[in-house]
Amino acid sequence: xxxxxxxxxxxxxxxxxxxxxxxxxxxxxxxxxxxxxxxxxxxxxxxxxxxxxxxxxxxxxxxxxxxxxxxxxxxxxxxxxxxxxxxxxxxxxxxxxxxxxxxxxxxxxxxxxxxxxxxxxxxxxxxxxxxxxxxxxxxxxxxxxxxxxxxxxxxxxxxxxxxxxxxxxxxxxxxxxxxxxxxxxxxxxxxxxxxxxxxxxxxxxxxxxxxxxxxxxxxxxxxxxxxxxxxxxxxxxxxxxxxxxxxxxxxxxxxxxxxxxxxxxxxxxxxxxxxxxxxxxxxxxxxxxxxxxxxxxxxxxxxxxxxxxxxxxxxxxxxxxxxxxxxxxxxxxxxxxxx
Numbered sequence: 169x170x171x172x173x174x175x176x177x178x179x180x181x182x183x184x185x186x187x188x189x190x191x192x193x194x195x196x197x198x199x200x201x202x203x204x205x206x207x208x209x210x211x212x213x214x215x216x217x218x219x220x221x222x223x224x225x226x227x228x229x230x231x232x233x234x235x236x237x238x239x240x241x242x243x244x245x246x247x248x249x250x251x252x253x254x255x256x257x258x259x260x261x262x263x264x265x266x267x268x269x270x271x272x273x274x275x276x277x278x279x280x281x282x283x284x285x286x287x288x289x290x291x292x293x294x295x296x297x298x299x300x301x302x303x304x305x306x307x308x309x310x311x312x313x314x315x316x317x318x319x320x321x322x323x324x325x326x327x328x329x330x331x332x333x334x335x336x337x338x339x340x341x342x343x344x345x346x347x348x349x350x351x352x353x354x355x356x357x358x359x360x361x362x363x364x365x366x367x368x369x370x371x372x373x374x375x376x377x378x379x380x381x382x383x384x385x386x387x388x389x390x391x392x393x394x395x396x397x398x399x400x401x402x403x404x405x406x407x408x409x410x411x412x413x414x415x416x417x418x419x420x421x422x423x424x425x426x427x428x429x430x431x432x433x434x435x436x437x438x439x440x441x442x443x444x445x446x447x448x449x450x451x452x453x454x455x456x457x458x459x460x461x462x463x464x465x466x467x468x469x470x471x472x473x474x475x476x477x478x479x480x481x482x483x484x485x486x487x488x489x490x491x492x493x494x495x496x497x498x499x500x501x502x503x504x505x506x507x
Contacts, residue, residue, distance in 0.1 A: 190219060192237070196229040198283065203330025205338050213293055217341050220289040220330055222323075225249070227280040234273045238290035239300045241267045242276075243313075245320050246285035246379070249278040256308030260284065262375045263316040265352065266309050269300050274309070287323035289345065299349065304356035312367070314355040314408050316374055317420070322348040369396065370404040373413070381420045382444050387413040422458045425451070429467045436463045 190204065202221035218238065225247070242265070249260040252275040253268050260266070260276075268274045278284040291299070305311050313319050322344060329340040357367065373394055377384070384390055390413065391398045405413045421443040428439045440451035455463050 192233075193219075194223065194225075194229065194231050196226040197223045198226045199224040201327060201331070203327060203337075203341075205330070205341075207292060213342070214295045215291060215293045215299070215342055215345070217289055217291050217326075217330070217338070217345055220287075220327055220341070222285070222287050222327055225278040225284040225286070227278070227283055229276075229278040229283065231276040232274075235271050236268060236274075237270060238292050239267070239269050239296045240288060240290050241265065241303070242286050242288040243319055243323050244284060244286050245316075245323075246375075247279060247282045249276065249284045251276055251308070251310060253309040254307055258308045258310045260286075261371070263313050263371045265305070265311045265313055265319065265356070267300065267303060267305055268309055269297075272309075287320070287327065289323070289326060289348075291345065302353075303349075304353065311352070312357040312371075313352070314357050316371075317378060317416075318351050318355060319348070320378070322351055366404060367408065369394065370408045373401060373404060374409070374416075377413070377417055377420060381417060381424070382442065384417060385444060387417055390417075418454065418458065421445075422455055425455060425463070426459065426466060429463055439463065 193200075193202065200221060200223045202219065205216070205218050207216050207218045222245075229249075244260050244262055244264045244266075246262055247260075251258050251260050251266045253266070253272055258264070258266070303311070326341050326344045326348065329337055329344060331337075332340075373390060376390055376393060380390075380393075387401060388398050391401045394401070401413050405411055405416060409416060425439045425443045428434045428442060429436070434442070436452065437448045440446075440448040443451075445451035445454070452463055455466070459466055461469070
């Protein structure tokens with residue numbers, strides 16, 4: 169892994185002035201994507217995010233610390249592992265949020281068979297302690313998230329913003345972090361609710377949607393994969409996501425396709441095939457129904473097209489730019505790319 173971070177030559181427009189890789193970052197990662205900000209540049213700010221990123225852990229990943237210099241918030245997107253804090257050990261699964269504070273000893277480890285893919289944000293400043301205390305974490309420092317897509321997307325947006333070499337990057341990261349905190353408050357579950365079998369099934373279904381949406385042709389396929397009935401699957405999504413599984417699946421497919429159309433030179437046919445539509449004409453009809461404009465028009469006018477979407481359009485515009493999943497580019501970096 170490279171020990172130094174490339175930055176634009178113009179320091180005034182750069183996202184950060186730190187070029188040395190911080191020593192506290194884990195070494196045992198298969199792929200990673202980080203951003204760094206120099207806390208001294210905005211030392212008067214009430215909230216700062218000096219570091220954040222996304223890590224796909226190696227099979228032997230273990231982090232053991234007696235303390236940490238920042239407050240930290242991490243989110244499990246894929247894989248399994250364990251988190252020990254305050255004398256309690258919690259099994260990590262997709263959809264679990266966990267955090268730790270300066271002075272708190274903690275251990276993070278991964279399953280060798282299903283390595284963790286996790287996001288993290290380190291924060292500091294005069295507001296940091298109050299923010300951490302307000303987080304809906306249990307005594308072991310963890311929380312289950314009801315709608316994991318919303319949280320994962322916001323973590324991804326913050327990492328994207330942190331890597332942009334622009335003078336507003338740090339301010340943007342801080343603003344998105346405030347939105348993330350509200351989303352966490354909205355979606356954190358009570359411990360007793362998270363432990364019930366119904367939520368465990370919903371969590372598995374949500375994870376399958378987020379990772380297998382390209383090959384899933386219908387929610388009936390998902391129900392068969394989970395060995396439950398389509399009716400029960402619908403009740404689970406209505407209970408925990410306040411939406412049908414079909415609407416959720418279509419939303420993920422359309423957001424991924426929109427991101428492809430806006431962020432790459434992929435054709436409409438390629439975008440359709442990428443999200444599992446064999447018929448590009450059927451894809452175009454579904455896309456227009458979802459966003460209010462045809463794919464070609466959406467590519468030319470993404471903001472105005474998203475704004476004309478049915479209620480919920482504001483969310484749709486955000487997702488367009490961030491729904492893409494990180495994929496492997498090399499052994500040291502995770503970036504967004506489409507094959």
